Amino acid sequence: MTIEDNRQIMDTLEKLIKAGKKRGMLTVEEVSRALVVECDASKREVEQAFAFLEKNHILVINGDADEDNSKDIPADDAVRVFLNSIGKYPLLTAKEEQDLSRRIKEGDNAAFDKLVMSNLRLVVSVAKKYIGKGLDLEDLIQNGCLGVMTAARKFDYEKGYRFSTYATWWIRQTVTRAISDTARTIHIPNYVKDCIDKMNNESRLYEQQHGSQPTPEYLAEKLGEPLAKILFYRKIMQHNLSLYDAVGEDGDTVVLDLIEDTGGKTPESEAMRSSDRDVLMNALSTLEAREQIIIRCRYGFDDGKPKTLKEVGELFGITRERVRQIEIKALRKLRMPGCSNEIRQIVTGQ
Numbered sequence: 020m021t022i023e024d025n026r027q028i029m030d031t032l033e034k035l036i037k038a039g040k041k042r043g044m045l046t047v048e049e050v051s052r053a054l055v056v057e058c059d060a061s062k063r064e065v066e067q068a069f070a071f072l073e074k075n076h077i078l079v080i081n082g083d084a085d086e087d088n089s090k091d092i093p094a095d096d097a098v099r100v101f102l103n104s105i106g107k108y109p110l111l112t113a114k115e116e117q118d119l120s121r122r123i124k125e126g127d128n129a130a131f132d133k134l135v136m137s138n139l140r141l142v143v144s145v146a147k148k149y150i151g152k153g154l155d156l157e158d159l160i161q162n163g164c165l166g167v168m169t170a171a172r173k174f175d176y177e178k179g180y181r182f183s184t185y186a187t188w189w190i191r192q193t194v195t196r197a198i199s200d201t202a203r204t205i206h207i208p209n210y211v212k213d214c215i216d217k218m219n220n221e222s223r224l225y226e227q228q229h230g231s232q233p234t235p236e237y238l239a240e241k242l243g244e245p246l247a248k249i250l251f252y253r254k255i256m257q258h259n260l261s262l263y264d265a266v267g268e269d270g271d272t273v274v275l276d277l278i279e280d281t282g283g284k285t286p287e288s289e290a291m292r293s294s295d296r297d298v299l300m301n302a303l304s305t306l307e308a309r310e311q312i313i314i315r316c317r318y319g320f321d322d323g324k325p326k327t328l329k330e331v332g333e334l335f336g337i338t339r340e341r342v343r344q345i346e347i348k349a350l351r352k353l354r355m356p357g358c359s360n361e362i363r364q365i366v367t368g369q
Contacts (some may be wrong), residue, residue: 023304028058032071039077040109047079076110076140076183078147105139114349117176134171134182135164140186141183145190153198166193215252217242309335310349317346 023027031053039045054060054068072079111119111134122130146159154162166323184219190276225233235253239246316334319325328339335342 021304022060022064022071025058025060025064028054028060028064028068031058034070035072036077039072039079044078045072050079073144076138076142076144078143105136105143105170106180108133108136110140111137111182113181116174116182120174120176120182123171123174131171134174135167138167138171138183138186141186142190145187146194149194149198158197159194162193162197163190166190169193204245214242214244214248218252297333306349306352310345310352313342313345314349317342 022032035045035050035053049105050069050072051065054065058064060068069079116134119130119134123134142160143165146156146163149159150156166189167186170182170189173189174182174185177181213259221238222233225231225237225356233248234240238244239249242249303314306314313331313335314320316326316331317328328342331342332339
């Protein structure tokens, strides 16, 4: 059961979205009050509702939107003026984005301005996730604006995805790059230095014996370390990294998280993958609740780790064969030839 199945919650969210667009923001308190008091929403439903608001680019802040002591949004006059002003620009439909993009390609500066201004909520939504990482909100927003401007120039509507999906990649890139430029050097813990020394020694030994550099997989197995850490250590040796250099495929992961840099990702590929997932999620919403959960578990929608028939069966208290039957029935409902392979590809990005 999702909030989309609860008409009262969805009606309330529609009202909140209208209010958020008009004012440029909502507060956590008013959203929570509307959901819990008026809709008797559960904790899970409240969490889903906040995610729904974020997906619709509605800025939600802690405290009173009119107070000067907001924890999330510093009470800087320039920032407050900016936040109040972005509410004046309505969100665009897909058709409007396509028309503006076409006009931008033809050199229409007014179309460029409108596309950028209509997506400033998205800039704030992304920028506020990086508060406390070296730059204040005003600087984060300024750099995020550079990202959305780049996206507006490069966006190709003919590829089929929404501008917000494409622009998010560019906004994250400019924001994380600005953060990294303010903290170019980092202190490397001694245990990391020790691991790097061991890796260097093993690499030299391998090169002497084989005449080539060892693969990261070889070093990971030899040293008993996760592959992600080996890749991370190599980056430390190859580049002057900052703690906040973006290294994840979604742009949110940074060096500090010790997560593998998948490399080779482009805003186009990321946007297309996100669009694929949106299409798939809409399709899944047509299934019965149990079918949805089984498909999500079997293909790792929530944690990226597909579960076996046995594991899913234990969750529901049914046999593996029964899980398989429900899965097949659900895939047939989706009416997608080769659907199981497509789901796996979209979830894993492979």
